[in-house]
Amino acid sequence: MREYFKQGKVDQFRQILEEGSSPEIDEYYADIRYERIAILNALGAYYSYLGKIETKQREKEEHFILATQYYNKASRIDMHEPSTWVGKGQLLLAKGEVEQASSAFKIVLEGDRDNVPALLGQACVEFNRGKYSDSLELYKRALQVYPNCPAAVRLGIGLCRYKLGQFEKARQAFERVLQASESHNLDPENVEALVALAIMDLRSNEAVGIRKGMVKMQRAFEIYPYCAMALNYLANHFFFTGQHFLVEQLTETALSVTNHGPTKSHSYYNLARSYHSKVEGECCLSYRVKRKVGNIEPLALALLVALIFSSSQGDYDKAGVYYMASVKEISKPHEFVFPYYGLGQVQIKLGDFRSALSNFEKVLEVYPDNCETLKALAYIYVQLGQTDKGHEFIRKATKIDPRDAQAFLELGELLILSDTGAALDAFKTARTLFKKGGQEVPIELLNNIGVLQFERGEFEFAKQTFKEALGDGIWLSFFSEANKSSIDAATSTLQFKDMQLFHDLESNGQLIEVPWDKVTVLFNLARLLEQLNESGTASILYRLILFKVNGKCPNALSMLGELELKNDDWVKAKETLRAASDATDGKDSYATLSLGNWNYFAAVRNEKRNPKLEATHLEKAKELYTKVMIQHSSNLYAANGAAVVFAEKGHFDVSKDIFTQVQEAASGSVFVQMPDVWINLAHVYFAQGNFALAVKMYQNCLRKFYHNTDSQVLLYLARTYYEAEQWQDCIKTLQRAIHLAPSNYTLRFDAGVAMQKFSASTLQKAKRTADEVRATVAGLQNAVRIFSQLSAASNLHIHGFDEKKIDTHVGYCTHLLSAAKVHLEAAEREEQQIRQRQEVARQVALAEEARRKAEEQRKIQMDRRKHEDELKIVQKQEEHFKRVKEQWKSSTHSKRRERSDDEDGGTAEKKKRKGGKRRKKDKHSKSHNDTEEMEPDMMDEQEMEDEDANTNYREELETHTKDVEENPQENPHGLLALAGLEDSDADDEPAGPSSTISRRRQALSESDDDEPIIKQSSPVRENSVDMEESDGEIRGGEKTHGDDASDEEK
Amino acid sequence: MKLAGIKSVDNAHDDSVWAVTWAPATATRPPLLLTGSLDETVRVWKSDELILDRTNTGHCLGVASVAAHPLGSIAASSSLDSFVRVFDVDSNSTIATLEAPPSEVWQMRFDPKGSILAVAGGGSASVNLWDTSTWQIVATLSIPRVEGPKPSDKSGSKKFVLSVAWSPDGKRIACGSMDGTISVFDVQLAKFLHHLEGHFMPVRSLVYSPYDPRLLFSASDDGNVHMYDAEGKALIGTMSGHASWVLCVDVSPDGAAIATGSSDRTVRLWDLNMRASVQTMSNHTDQVWGVAFRPPGGNDVRSGRLASVSDDKSISLYDYS
Structure with missing residues (x-):
């Protein structure tokens, strides 16, 4: 058997x-x-x-x-x-x-x-x-x-x-x-x-x-x-050698022969892994393709990747299924945890983050210190929007393995949005780790560091980083070239799409190679150079990108366009921008926006504008903005632009509405910071003459966005005060700005202008006190000082003012000062006279009263005691009379008025006002000469100074525009910030859409014409304390009168 | 180490308060606090209760800096109109009016012995040294121009000198510029020594450690506070934490802490051993332009005091322990 x-x-x-x-x-x-x-x-x-x-x-x-x-x-x-x-x-x-x-x-x-x-x-x-x-x-x-x-x-x-x-x-x-x-x-x-x-x-x-x-x-x-078991191990082996077909066969056999849970799970895991890596492999392949092709059309590349991905989608699904099967065979995750990891990975790829999360968490339970898992979890949390948790995990990963450059890299990437400083630190750590490890630092990492430094304003460092990222290449020759004398060559190549330079180089046997992964760095470097005012080199780099990589790269085209715009190559800029827009079929809103901006600039740029052209440009700009708006109804920048155009056209209400909406939209989002909208809105209020609101808007904007540290916005604020004729506020604001930006001499100039204007306007005022005049004089002295300082400093070539202009200002101010001194003397003299007059009047009144009282007393006394006392009283009265008469005689020079005063006799105030008014006619003849002498040149000067102020502000604006232009990618809208101001400049011209300012100014100048007559009328104040020390009652009365007068002046 | 608020005076001035310093105690009185403001006045305050002692007028524009003589009897104030007014702290009588056109005037500091007043000269790219007995300029320390600037270039304003500081031994002067560099001078030889690099935005305030003549602290608009070895040209440490410009820095008399004020409206206290911010005071509602530790001396030597002034017109006094 x-x-x-x-x-x-x-x-x-x-x-x-x-x-x-x-x-x-x-x-x-x-x-x-x-x-x-x-x-x-x-x-x-x-x-x-x-x-x-x-x-x-x-x-x-x-x-x-x-x-x-x-x-x-x-x-x-x-x-x-x-x-x-x-x-x-x-x-x-x-x-x-x-x-x-x-x-x-x-x-x-x-x-x-x-x-x-x-x-x-x-x-x-x-x-x-x-x-x-x-x-x-x-x-x-x-x-x-x-x-x-x-x-x-x-x-x-x-x-x-x-x-x-x-x-x-x-x-x-x-x-x-x-x-x-x-x-x-x-x-x-x-x-x-x-x-x-x-x-x-x-x-x-x-x-x-x-x-x-x-x-x-x-x-x-x-x-x-x-x-x-043998099958699984064989499969494992073949997995590592990459023979996916064998893996699949082996594992399938293994699956069919065993019932043992863990073994089965292992088999499933192998199978899933095989599918998984097959997909990755294909992606890898496409990646390699990308590397090789280099300058392949981006679109085609994207298509290729998408194609591979969609075909691999099935494999991902399969892998997922098998991982799942593997996981199902496992009762306790810590026995065999790898399938969870794989499943998690696949789920991430398939976008099922929540499931992936639970799987990775299981892995983490078994291996609480596994960096890869921590990183994966961090990634998931970020994808799920729980950035904080993501931070936590990635930080943990970096703590566990402080030498994991990759982890730091990811940490940096996470932090970019929230904390650029920390992100930069993380990136730098990653860089040192890579260097320590002898690995090549990834270009992307260097690029990120560079961009962060760029954004933080550390331009020199950023430049170094970018150069490090670029390594050797054709661009080096451009840098050295740009540094050397061949700037001429660079400028000569500043022609649209002029690739002659590159052709020359190529014919000289120099190879021009731009690896695909360095294009971005090159682009960023170009932007940096632009910022550093090395526009020549920047332009070459843009061209290089265009020439080598993609003749229709819309980004490079747009940037080139902006650059040309900056260089005042209007026509070229337009062509370039249009090419950029065409390259994207008008679908790239940025290119369209740039074109819109170009039109807008074209409309406002010239001093002597062609109204027709301006209108068409504006219309075109509006059209383009609207186009962007249609494509992306929520594009704040386009809305902003459109609103600016409306404002330019004088449709302030419409633009105000849009600005307000944009502002609301922007304040609703954490990521978009658009202080410019606030500024624009303020500009609109300003242009409408609503100075109070404009001031509020500027102030809010300053507080909200700039920690009160932006001298530019302060300048806008000062201008608003200036137009609102709040001179003191204006001067204060300018002082703040100077304090914030001490080296900006333009602000000093403006302060000088404001003081001068303040003084001039006070001198022209109908009613002013000697103190006011004194303040005026002090202001003028300050202005003179500032201007002369500026003119002294301009000898040192510190700033770019026209010396002559300053000298004119100095001249005018000194002139004004001398005039003011005359005014001051006059004012003081008049004050004295008035004081004297009042004194006399009071004496008279006193005398009258005394007489009346005496009379009454006399009567009473006469009634009571007719006999005995009579003689004494009469004697007293006589004495009194004598004294009064003496006093009268002492003030002979105002006899005539005495009489009139006597006639009126009533309340002191009325009398004086009338007296003053009458006097002005008398005085007119005297003071008229004075005034007339001054008046014409004063008017001239005033005009001149207005113009100065305007051009000065315009200068400011232009610099601001430049600032904004330099960084167009971030804020193309910034270009528009100046719109309102340009508007207000326009308003100064009578032809412009008239606002209250001009009307006011007209009114002012009209009254200026009239007012000299009343000019020196009533400077009424207590001045001569020494005159009547004794009589408290009188002084009290006088004081109230002075207050009244100043109230009225207000 | 910590700060505890003692008293705040709202509307201490009619406008932004820009400058603060302590006039040391004299034989007859305890230390006084001097503040300068955009309202063109300098005000003198009795310490701890912050009672207004006097209001000094005489400037035509905002007061940008105040400095007190180490003996406590005289002080100087400077305003945007580029005048320096030297006055007697107790009587307010003007001792001298200094002016050195075309250079404007920013931060001022008396040397530790009190024989020289150093004045940061703004666009002139120099520091003027005034003798405190004759009130004449004894030296002008100019920052050499490194690269020959093109006339059209605006780089002339790059070395705009904003701030100045004396080393505790009186041998060195450091000055901070708009471009972020710090220049170190030998006072006796009136010679430029070297630059300290590391900041990229204006350095508005500088102070040497009271014990280590090499250790220099600087505050910059880039939001960082730097520690330098001013002799060895080395950046020792960077302390960051403020969300905006750091406008002022002062070191505590014991040399263990520094205080900074910033546009982010806070005053921060930094532990120099930890090189970290240990406390943040946020009682000001606008940018903090000045911080000043009270120098030791007088009756209550032990208790440290810190004063801060702000654009919100207020003065705050803290106990430092």
Whole structure:
């Protein structure tokens, strides 16, 4: 029988056994119990073996049921037969019921301590329970009892030792299995031992070991092609060698032969990995294609990538499915965590961030310090918008491995949006790490550093960084060239699309190569150079990009256009911008915006404008802005531009509405900071003459966006005050601006102008006090000082003022000053006179009252005591009269008025006002000469100074425009900030859309014409304290009067 | 180390307060606080209660800087009109009016011995040294122009000198410019020594450590406070934290801390051992133009005081311990 089995004649074997166990035999050989038990046990063992190797669940079950039946039958014959118990134990083991199997084996072992099969079974149980040392003991005992036992025992020992970490002993055990199987002719090709040895070889992590391991693995595979473990390892191997087809086949076989959870999971994992990496591989391929092609059309490139990606989409899905299957086979994630990682990766790729998140978190539970996982999690959080958590994770990753340049790189990228300073630091760390590690610093990293430095205004550093990023190349020659004398060459090439320079160079044998990954850096460098006013070199670089990379690169074209605009090449700029716009079929809103801006500039640029042209340009600009608006209805910049055009056309209400909307939209977003809208809005208010609102707007803008540190906005503010004729505020504001920007001499000039204007206007005022005049004089002195300082400084070539202009101002101010001194004297004189007049009037009033009182008293006294006292009183009165008369005589020069005053007699105030008015006519003849002399040139001067102020502001504006232009990518809208101001300039011209300013000014000048008549009328104030110290009452009255007068002036 | 608010005076001036300094104690009185403002006045305050002692007029434009003689009896104030007015702290009598056209006047500092007043000369790219007995200019320290600027170039204004500081031994002067460089001079030889680089925006304030004549602190519009070894031309450390321009810096008398004021409306206290900001005071509502530690001396030597002034017209006094 045994021979049959050994020879593989399984059918005969079964037949015989079945016959042997048939009911007839049972009855016939009822007393030969042992043989019957043996037959039944053999059948049981046969079926449990069948069940064990059967992979189909249902048939497996059936086999196990049959085996159970046979064993039960056997134990019915003899309860205590050890071999039956051993068989049952084996069956239970095969079924995976470890505990029951253990109790079965224990029953046997209690009877016979050295029952080898039971020992082996128990060892197996212990092994499964993870008690490897116990298992090892049992195996050893089995070997002692039965030294010739099958190789399986040694295999068991080997496995136990392996699990216990005694690798060398394990290896010996496995090798002995193989030897033993050869010498004992037992199991000549023991697959398990081979596989185990192979695994050990593979784990050695040495090339030789791995090769040896693979050889063994392959032999094992040849011996028995259905060992799942071997299949998995082979697949693993082929995965690393990139033979994805083999991987798939092997793993699929492995999957079909095994039911063991972890092994299956491993297989799925391999399969998924294979698909996953296949996709990556293709992307990699496309990446390489990109590298090679270099100057391929960006669009085509994008298409290619998209194509590959869509075809690979399926593979991603498959990979995902298999990862998922793998994960499902795993009950506890810490047993085999890699599939979670893979699944997470695939889910990221497929955009399922939430699931990816949970998977990566599982990985993190097992490996809490895994940088890759931390980074992946950080990435997911960022994608999910939870930037803070992302930061946390990436920071953790950088902490765990402070030498992981990649992590710092990612940290930097995360921080760019929120904290540029920290981002820069992170990038720099990454750079040093790369350098330390001897790796080449990625160009992207250098580019990022450069851009950040650029944005922070560290231009020199940024330049160095960009140059480092660029490395060697044709551009070096341009830098040196630009530095040397060949600037001429550069300027000569400043012609649209003039690529002559490059052609020359090429014909000279110099190769012009622009690697694709350096284009961005080149572009940024060009922008930087532009900022540094090296527009020549910048222009060459733009051209280089255009020439080499893409003749229609809209970005470079736009930038070139802006550059030309800056260089006042209007026509060229227009062509370039139009080309940029055409290159994108008018769909690139930036190009369209630039074109719009160009039109706008074209409309406002000339001093002497052609109204028709201006109108068409404006119309065109509006059209373009509207076009952008149609494409991107939420484009704030376009809206801003359109509003500016409206403002330019004088539709202030419309533009105000738009500005307000843009402002609201901008304030709703955290990322868009548009202080310019505020400024524009303020400009509109300003142009409408709503100075108070404009002031408020400027102030808010300053506080909100600039920490009150922008002297430019302060200048706008000052101008508003200037137009509102709030001179003191204007001067104060200018002083603030000077304090903020001490080296801006233009501000000083403006301050000087403001003081001069203030003084002039005070002098022209109808009513002013001597103090006011004094303040005027002080202001003028200041102005003179400022102007003369400026003129002195201009000798040092510190600033670009026209000396003559300053000298004129100095001249005018000194002139004004001398005039003011006259005025001051006059004012003071008049004040004195008035004081005297008042004094006299008061004396008179006093006298009158005294007389009246005396009279009354006299009457009363006369009534009461007619006789005795009469004489005394008369004497007193006479004395009094005498005194008064004397006083009268002392003030002879105003006799006439005395009389009139006497006539009126009423309230002091009225009298004086009237007196003043009358006086002005008298005085007119006198003072008129004075005024007339001054007036014409004063008017002239005033005009001149207005103009100066305007041009001066215009200068300011232009510089501002330049500032804005230099950085167009960030704020093309900035160009527009000046619009309102330009407007207001226009308003100064009578022809312009008239606003309150001009009207006011007209009114003012009209009144100027009239006013000199009233000019020196009523400077009424207490001046001469020394005159009447004694009489408190009078002084009090005077004071109130003075207050009244000044109230009225207000 | 920490700051604790003692008192704030709102509307201490009629307009922005731009400058602050302490006049040291004299035999007859405790230290006084001097503040200068856009309202063209200098005001003198009695310490701790911040009672207004006097209002000094006499400037025609905003007062940009005030400096006090180490003996405490005289002080100088300068305004945007480029006049320096030297006056007696206790009587307010004018001692001298200094003017050195065409250079304007920005920050001023008396040397530790009180014999020289250094005045930052703005666009003249120089520092003028005035003798405090004769009130004559004894030297003009000019920053050499490194690269020959083209006439059309605006680089002339690059070396615009804003701030000035004396080393505690009185041998060195450092001055900060609009372009962010700091120039160091030898006073005795009246000679330019070298530049300190590292800032990229105007350096509005400088101060030497009271104990280490090499250690210099600078505040710049780039938002950073730098520590330099002023002799070795080395940047020792950078301290950042302010959200906007750093307008002023002063070092505590014990040399362990510095205080800074910024456009971000805060006053920060920095621990020099940790090189980190340890406290942020945000009681001002506008940019903080000046901070000043009270020099030791007088009756209450122990208690440190810090004063800060701001565009919001207010003065704040803190206890420093």
